[in-house]
Amino acid sequence: MFKPDQCDLCGDCLTKCPWLQADQEQAVAWMKAMMAGQETPALRQCITCYACNEVCPRRANPFDLIAALQERFDSFKSREAAASQEAGYTFTKALSGYPRADRVMTACLFEKTHPHLMQGGLYDLPRVGGKPYFCWMLFSHWGQNSLQRKHAGEMVERLALTGATEVVCFHDDCYAMLARLAPDYGIEVPFRPVHLSEHLVGRLREQRGRIRPLGISIAYQRPCASRHTPEKEHFVDELFQMAGVRRVPRTFDRENALCCASIKLLLGNGDPRPDQEKNVRDAIAAGAQAMVCLCPMCLDGLAAVAAEYRLPLIFLGDIARMALGEIPPPDLSGSAIATE
Ligand code: SF4
Ligand code: SF4
Numbered sequence: 001m002f003k004p005d006q007c008d009l010c011g012d013c014l015t016k017c018p019w020l021q022a023d024q025e026q027a028v029a030w031m032k033a034m035m036a037g038q039e040t041p042a043l044r045q046c047i048t049c050y051a052c053n054e055v056c057p058r059r060a061n062p063f064d065l066i067a068a069l070q071e072r073f074d075s076f077k078s079r080e081a082a083a084s085q086e087a088g089y090t091f092t093k094a095l096s097g098y099p100r101a102d103r104v105m106t107a108c109l110f111e112k113t114h115p116h117l118m119q120g121g122l123y124d125l126p127r128v129g130g131k132p133y134f135c136w137m138l139f140s141h142w143g144q145n146s147l148q149r150k151h152a153g154e155m156v157e158r159l160a161l162t163g164a165t166e167v168v169c170f171h172d173d174c175y176a177m178l179a180r181l182a183p184d185y186g187i188e189v190p191f192r193p194v195h196l197s198e199h200l201v202g203r204l205r206e207q208r209g210r211i212r213p214l215g216i217s218i219a220y221q222r223p224c225a226s227r228h229t230p231e232k233e234h235f236v237d238e239l240f241q242m243a244g245v246r247r248v249p250r251t252f253d254r255e256n257a258l259c260c261a262s263i264k265l266l267l268g269n270g271d272p273r274p275d276q277e278k279n280v281r282d283a284i285a286a287g288a289q290a291m292v293c294l295c296p297m298c299l300d301g302l303a304a305v306a307a308e309y310r311l312p313l314i315f316l317g318d319i320a321r322m323a324l325g326e327i328p329p330p331d332l333s334g335s336a337i338a339t340e
Contacts, residue, residue: 001184002065004035006058013052013062018258018275020045034065042066043075047269048141049259050227070143076267082144089138090151091131098162099126103194105168106133106159114296117315118170120326122203125168132158137173137181137225141263152182156189166192168199172294176228196294197235200320204242211323213244216290216330217337218314219283220247221302222257223295230255236294239316243323250286252279260293262301276305283311289337290314290330310336 011027014020020042022030030040046066053063070076077085104126107118111129118127135155139147155177159167169175178193204211220236233254240247252258258279261272280302283291290312293299299313306313312330314322321327 001061002068003060004065007031007035007056007060007062008058010057013056013060014042016055017046017052019047019049031062034069037069037072039069039073043070043073044269046070046075047259047261047263047267048143049224049263051224051257051259054227054230054255064145067140067143067145071145074143076143082139082142082147085139085142085144086147089131089134089136091134091154095132095158095161098128098158100163101126102164103166103168104128104159104162104164105170105199106174107170108133108135108174110170110296117296117317120321121324122200122317122320122326126162128159128162129170133174135171135174135177137177141266143267148177148181149185152177152185153187156182156187160190164191166194168194168196170196171296172196172223172225172229175232176225179232180228195229195232195235196317197232197239200317201235201238201242204239204320204323207324208242210325211242211244212325214319214322214329215244216332217246217248217287218290218292218319219250219286219288219311220253221260221279221291221293221295221298222253223293223298224259224263225295226257236316239320240292243319245292245319248283248286248288250288251282258282260295260298260301262297272301273305276302277309280305280309280311284309284336287337289332289335292316292319310334 009028011024014022014027015024030042033040050063053061056062107129136148136151175193175195178189182189261275264270264272292314294316312335314330322329
């Protein structure tokens, strides 16, 4: 939720936005207008990457203000289109067949679309997925933030039916919803959300003796949802360290990360390709032999440009599987940077 009392109109949120061209004067003028409930060009230029919420030094949540106005002014989707999308994602049947266990994993909608990313011993735990467990984060990317909020409680309630004390989130967005947004909405989450990176680190610690360090340098593609939960980032670093992977320092990482830009296509907000090229070139210039993605959408969205630049893409979970010898190490023979 936007906290106007905490905003001192510094303008940082919009001047540091990777997607708007706003100088300080413009940023302050836009913020003032939006705080007065007015429409500004920022609403349409924003690609909903959540970066401004992380950047704001006063934790005022400027994206939440932008998102509310995007919805009010139908910046991306009309109310009718949003209602139709809402109906399509809403689970209306009786829920059955869910596991009961102390720790379960939620695969959100990726169980059907990306089953190859959750194979092997690291994912050997009871799993739920599909429409009943959809986290609804997609709707804040469509300028329909209230629908995300409206349905958040259903996801929490259905996960709670498993009786789990810990729920591993395969997708960063689900983790952001459970660890940050649902509590912000006043929804009680009666279990501990576990980020995928924490789960993988735990499994690697249990099998430390099996780890064969990969000895490669990678660029990390930090996804947009991580803006909501930067506190878990140390698990990503620990995973890389345990797997013998060097995360190269580069321009577009950590707080300065560039989202995969795929959302531009969904929003009709321009061609993502120049931004994706900028991102991939930055990784290669920093000496990365491959790029590691946490989000399956980043993997898919960056695939064409990364292939063109000969930068192999690897899913974060596959790094752990490679280190354990479950799957072969990455083939870097065609990489733009083949050897260290
Ligand atoms: S929301 Fe935060 S970053 Fe933006 S103007 Fe206000 S205080 Fe500054
Ligand atoms: S959500 Fe991202 S694109 Fe939108 S204003 Fe904030 S930083 Fe810019």
